[in-house]
Structures are given as structure tokens and as C-alpha cells.
Amino acid sequence: MPGSTIVEDIELIIEDIGGGGGNRPPGGGDDGEGGKRRGPQSPSSRRYATAIILAILSIVMFFMAMASAFIFLRATSKLWVPLRLPWLIWVNTAVLLLSSGVMELARRRLALADIQRFRNLWSAATLLGVLFLIGQLAAWRQLIRAGFYVATNQASSFFYIFTGLHGLHLLGGLCALFYVAFRRFERAKVSRTVAAEVASYYWHFMDGLWIFLLALLYFGK
Amino acid sequence: MVSYDSSEGPGSRSGVSSSGFFARTVLNSDHKRIGTSYLWLALGSVLLGMFLSLLMRIHLVWPSVQIPFLNGFGDDPARYTSLTLWHGSLMIFLVLTTAPQAGFGNYFLPLQIGAREMAFPAMNLFSFWTTAASLVGMTCAFLVHPEAGITLWTASVALFCLAALLTALNFSVTTLDLRACGMTLPRMPLTVWGWFINAILSLLIFSILLAACVFLLSDRLLGSQFFSPLTFLSRQPAPLAQSTLLSLWQRLFWFFAQADVYVAILPCFGIVSHLLSTFSRKRVWSERAAVLALCGVGVFGFCIWGQHMFSSGLNPWSPLVFSLLASSLGLPACVLVLVWFGTLWKAKIQLNTAMLFALGFVSLFLAGGVSGLFLARNDLASAAISNDFVTGHFHLVMGVAATFAILGALFFWFPKIFARRLNESLGKVHFWLTFAGVYCVFMPMHWLGLMTHSRIAGGDFTGAAPLDSSLRTFITVATILTVAAQAIFVVNFVGTLWRGRKSEERNPWQATTLEWTVSSPPPSGNFGASEPVVYRGAYEFDTSAVSEDFTAQNLAPNAPEAGRQARRIAKFIAKET
Numbered sequence: 177m178p179g180s181t182i183v184e185d186i187e188l189i190i191e192d193i194g195g196g197g198g199n200r201p202p203g204g205g206d207d208g209e210g211g212k213r214r215g216p217q218s219p220s221s222r223r224y225a226t227a228i229i230l231a232i233l234s235i236v237m238f239f240m241a242m243a244s245a246f247i248f249l250r251a252t253s254k255l256w257v258p259l260r261l262p263w264l265i266w267v268n269t270a271v272l273l274l275s276s277g278v279m280e281l282a283r284r285r286l287a288l289a290d291i292q293r294f295r296n297l298w299s300a301a302t303l304l305g306v307l308f309l310i311g312q313l314a315a316w317r318q319l320i321r322a323g324f325y326v327a328t329n330q331a332s333s334f335f336y337i338f339t340g341l342h343g344l345h346l347l348g349g350l351c352a353l354f355y356v357a358f359r360r361f362e363r364a365k366v367s368r369t370v371a372a373e374v375a376s377y378y379w380h381f382m383d384g385l386w387i388f389l390l391a392l393l394y395f396g397k
Numbered sequence: 398m399v400s401y402d403s404s405e406g407p408g409s410r411s412g413v414s415s416s417g418f419f420a421r422t423v424l425n426s427d428h429k430r431i432g433t434s435y436l437w438l439a440l441g442s443v444l445l446g447m448f449l450s451l452l453m454r455i456h457l458v459w460p461s462v463q464i465p466f467l468n469g470f471g472d473d474p475a476r477y478t479s480l481t482l483w484h485g486s487l488m489i490f491l492v493l494t495t496a497p498q499a500g501f502g503n504y505f506l507p508l509q510i511g512a513r514e515m516a517f518p519a520m521n522l523f524s525f526w527t528t529a530a531s532l533v534g535m536t537c538a539f540l541v542h543p544e545a546g547i548t549l550w551t552a553s554v555a556l557f558c559l560a561a562l563l564t565a566l567n568f569s570v571t572t573l574d575l576r577a578c579g580m581t582l583p584r585m586p587l588t589v590w591g592w593f594i595n596a597i598l599s600l601l602i603f604s605i606l607l608a609a610c611v612f613l614l615s616d617r618l619l620g621s622q623f624f625s626p627l628t629f630l631s632r633q634p635a636p637l638a639q640s641t642l643l644s645l646w647q648r649l650f651w652f653f654a655q656a657d658v659y660v661a662i663l664p665c666f667g668i669v670s671h672l673l674s675t676f677s678r679k680r681v682w683s684e685r686a687a688v689l690a691l692c693g694v695g696v697f698g699f700c701i702w703g704q705h706m707f708s709s710g711l712n713p714w715s716p717l718v719f720s721l722l723a724s725s726l727g728l729p730a731c732v733l734v735l736v737w738f739g740t741l742w743k744a745k746i747q748l749n750t751a752m753l754f755a756l757g758f759v760s761l762f763l764a765g766g767v768s769g770l771f772l773a774r775n776d777l778a779s780a781a782i783s784n785d786f787v788t789g790h791f792h793l794v795m796g797v798a799a800t801f802a803i804l805g806a807l808f809f810w811f812p813k814i815f816a817r818r819l820n821e822s823l824g825k826v827h828f829w830l831t832f833a834g835v836y837c838v839f840m841p842m843h844w845l846g847l848m849t850h851s852r853i854a855g856g857d858f859t860g861a862a863p864l865d866s867s868l869r870t871f872i873t874v875a876t877i878l879t880v881a882a883q884a885i886f887v888v889n890f891v892g893t894l895w896r897g898r899k900s901e902e903r904n905p906w907q908a909t910t911l912e913w914t915v916s917s918p919p920p921s922g923n924f925g926a927s928e929p930v931v932y933r934g935a936y937e938f939d940t941s942a943v944s945e946d947f948t949a950q951n952l953a954p955n956a957p958e959a960g961r962q963a964r965r966i967a968k969f970i971a972k973e974t
Contacts, residue, residue: 244648327621341611
């Protein structure tokens, strides 16, 4: 083929820019997955960040549908009885916010390659997450003791549905946190940094989502 | 053309072939395997759904005929409604939403963008089995007691939503991050664009339906009162209360359902454009406009749920807005139709079965789309959304058109999936019978609807009653014949799979995209040892060429062209550094 040398040149140039399936960093991705590297990250790690961002978009739509139903019923329903939020909910909120803060501190340690301190801080953040969930269950108990069940009135239904579904999503986040805390990354497909980053996106999002739902429940009561 | 050898590449999982039956079938997360499984699921559902429609038509015209399915549970009239629900759920969820996207998309998206797998194979496998479970659930919902059936149906739909969300996530991440070197966005085939935009749209709307299902399940199982009649009765006159009560569910449902029409049709747009270009041996005419139009369909489709709620007591201004938005959907649709005709213009058209189905799609889409303009007008639609007009409209434009695209895609990709070719003569007979059949079934439905409408509007139609009933009989007879014609397809399909001649030909259609550069069926890991590199757009056909009239996407440019590219790349690097 006459132009083969030029073609080879181009392929070399393309590889320089950051593409092509030439040599990969060992252990960098699940081996042999085709794709191009545009930035410093290999494609396999970028896909996790992309996925979590898109998933967040979808979860936002899910809760927006619920929130719009809340606003709609709040405005039109005759059955609406305002609900007094259990005080424990405010403690839980503080715990969750604290958890997010601790997680950021942990990621800072990770950036400095201080794995030991990272582990400790990350575990603390995870523990705070577990505490939040337990706290939410305790808040349910408070409500039940006060005589408010799922079926009592629409406001209480919304309270249980919102906290329940948020808790379910948070449980998924906790799994990710446990994964980052206990996984031995020497043998994993992703690096610790990427896993921590992706998990933290989701965790902070859970934080923001909770604040939003709480504001809705508090101001919309 | 450059092709990839089928030797074991780094990405192939050679472990799969040596492991047990269970791991090879149930737990095999290969995207091609999952894609074909979805197609089988859809094929089963479409045959069952078609049979159900036959029962419904027969019951409508000859109500005295004993139909085994309809007289369970004490001959409840609600049985007919639940039969309709079963037919609709199978067709919408398991066929129209699943086959073009999850079926063909799973199989060909990674191949066309030069990836070896979907981004998350295990999640893909999970979505498939969840979808299969939802099919079982929807079917059982019909067979158990109605009260339990509704709960089961809602739970199945929630499961389906979950599966669809995960599939959509997988598709969009794969398209964004796993493209081969050189597969830039403008070089992506229009099929990939269709799947990608569709995945984004699905990601947004299926979560709405999931939320609605959660509310409904909570009402039925936990006793909450989100959709409770008590909510409104105390405050409003009864008929109005009824409509307001439903309006929350309607909003949530239609937000999903109107957009789901485009979820079904978007990948079909992609497939049809692809087929038209390949068999016209011409570039897609103004490809960028087509991509923009696909995006436009996605955006408008997302915003017009209120179109279904003109008569539900909305704010008087909102029908105007929704009506405008719904009519604006005609704009991207027109662009697409222009693109198709522009592609066909003065082309050397190869009229094989796949192409016939693609052309059939264009015809059905045009015919059904025109009646859509009537429905987008709030004054007409709210006066009488007479069932027949709507039924005719959406079956023509969504159901049948999408089915034609699916059949075209099947004829087109069959040699790649099964390494055999469907019989062309049988395919053509099947096409013409079906094409004539669906027009005979669904066009008269439009007339029925218009007649009902005129009667409500006060026109003198006293003489129309016999015409009315003879039209209905005509539709039923046409339905029976059209369904019977599908036997030709089944014979063709099963016969080819069973006794068809094997042909390992890589590229029987002389197409340009990457899936045709690998052996048929593609090996595990898709591209063998070497990584695919893409050098050009997806539709480089040139009929003036001497030897081959097409240029595969992975063919390296020749000397002068390569020099130009090298200079462009050098300039790019200079700018970056």
C-alpha cells in the first residue's frame, strides 16, 4: 500500500494525542476494553464517573416526580393534615452532613497518599452514614409512638415514602463506602482514588437530596 | 477492506466456552448473547400480543363467540379491559421499547462503535433477567384474580422500569466512554445516535413511571392515599372530583407514556436512516440535520405529556402550550422525512426486503404522523378523542411503523447474527401482505373515529350505522388476514434458522460500519487481537467508484488524504502545546 508509512505516522500521532489501543498502564483498566484515552484517566475509570453522574440525573427525576406529587396534593387535597416532624430528624441531618465533611477530609488524605489516615477517616464517614440510617429508623419509631403510620394521612405517607426511599438509595451509597473502605485495591479493576471519588459524588448527592426532601417536608407541612 | 481476524483477542473471555451450561446460557454477560435473548423475548411477546389483538377484534364484532380467555372469573366485563391491558403492556414494554433498543442496540452498539463489551456487562445481564421477570409478572397478572392482578401488574411495570433505567445507563455510558479510537461523535452511525439519544431520554422518563408505580404500590399494599378518592370528594362536585383525582396519576403516567412513544420510535429512526443510506448506496443527505432532528424529537417528546390531558381541567392556557409543543414535533419529523427523501433522491436503490421494510416505515410514519397533527390540536382532540381515531393513529405511527423498522433491521442484520440469510422472496411476499394488511386495519379506524366525532358534533349521520358496523367487520377480517400473513415470516425465520445455508460472508450488504468487518457471527471480544481504528464517517458510498462503491469506516485513508489528515493533526498538536 503506497501510503502505509504516512498511515503509520498518523497512528503514532493519534496515540500521542491519547487514543488507540496501544500499550496500557498495567492494571489500569479491565484489560482489553477498547476505548480511547483523552485525559489522564483510562477509559475504564472514566466510565464510572460518567455512570454515576447519569444515574444521579435519573434519581433526580425520580424524586422530582415524587416532589411534584407532594406539591400537587398539598395544594389540592382536603385530607391534608400537617405533620410534626420528629426532632430526631434534625440530629440525623447533622450526622449526615458531618459524614460528608469527614469524607472530604479523607479524600484529602488520599490525595496526599496517606492511606492509613484515609482509611480511618473514611471508616468514620461510613460509620456516620450507618448512624444516620439507624437514626432514621429511630425517627420512624418516634412517629409510630406518636400514632402516625404510613396510612394515617397523606403527609405521614409522604414522610415515610420520602425517608424510606432516600434511605434505600443511601443504603446503596453505604455499600459503595464499605467497598472503598475494605476492598484490596491491588487486585481491583478500579483504583482507590477513582472509587473514592465516584462514591463521594454519590454520597454528597445523597446529602443534597436529603436537605431538599427535608425542606420540602418542613416548609410544605 | 480491512477486517479483523477472529482469533482470541485480549478482550475475549475464553473461560466462558469451557464452563458449564448454566454459566454459558443464564449467566453469560456477552452483549451479543444478551441482545439476541432480548430479541427472542420480543419475538415471543409480539406473537402473543398479536394473538390477543385477534381475540379482541373477534370479540368486538362477534361478541357471542366463546373466547376461552374472556370468560374466567364469572364473565366479568372487566376481562376485556384486562385483555387490552395485557396486549398493550406486551406490545409497548416488551416489544416496542425492548426490541429496537435493548435487542438490536445491545447486539450492535458495541460493535458499531468498536467496543468489545458494554460498559457494565454484569448490570446488563441483571437488566435482562429483570425484564424477563417483568414479562412473566405481566402475563401472570392476567391469569390471577383481578384485584391481585393489578398489584402484580404494577410491580412488574416497576421492575421493567428498573431494568430499562439500568439498560439506558449502560447504553449512554458505553456510547460516551467506550468508542474506539477515531470514532468521533460526527462519525457515529445514525443508529448509534438513535440508541444514544434514546438512552438519555429513557433515563429521564422511566424514573417518572417508577415513582408513579411506587405511589400506586404504596396505596395498594401499605394503605396510603396518594390516589385516594376521599382526597377530593369532600370539596368538589363528584364528576370533577373524579377527574381531578385521576389527574395526578395521569400527569405522572403521561409524562412517561407520551415520551415512551419516542423511546420506541427513536432507535427506529436511526435504523431506517441507516438502511435507506446503505441500500441507496448514498451518503445520508445532510447527516447533521438528521442528528439534530433526532435530538429535537427527544427534547420535544419530553415536553408534551399534557397533550393527553386537554379534557382533564387543566389551566386554560396550558392546552395552548402543549398543543404548540406537540405540533412543533412536526418540525424535526419533517426534517427526518426530508433527509430520507434526500437520501433516496437519484439513488441506485436496491429493493431487497430490508429496504422494503424501511420504505414501508417511511410510508407508515407519514400516514400516521399526519393524523397526529389533528390530535395535537387541543380544540379538536378535547371535543372527541374518539377511541378509534386515536387507536388508528398510534397503531399506525408507533406500533406498526416501529415493527416495520424492527423487521427491516432483522432482515439486515440476520446474516451477521446467525450467519444465514433470510429468504428474500418469502420476505417480499410477507412485506407486501403485511403492508397492505396494516393499512386495511388501521386506516378505517381513522374513518370510524371521524364518523363518531361528526356525530357528537351534531352532524346528520343517521345513515351511518350500517356503514359503521360493516367497517368494523372489515377491520376484523383484515386483522385475521394480516395476522395469518405473519405465518410466512415465522416459516421464513424458523426455516432459515433450521435448514438455511450457512454463509460466513462478512459483509453481504457491502455496508460501511464496523460490525461488517468482523466474522459472522462476531467472535467473543468482537475484534480479535487488534483494536479497531476508525478513519472516516459512517456513510461513505460512492457509486462512481470502479471496484467497490463503499468505504468501510476502518479503512485507512490513501496517501493524499492521509497527508491532509496528518497536517491537520500536526496543527492540532501545535495548538495544544
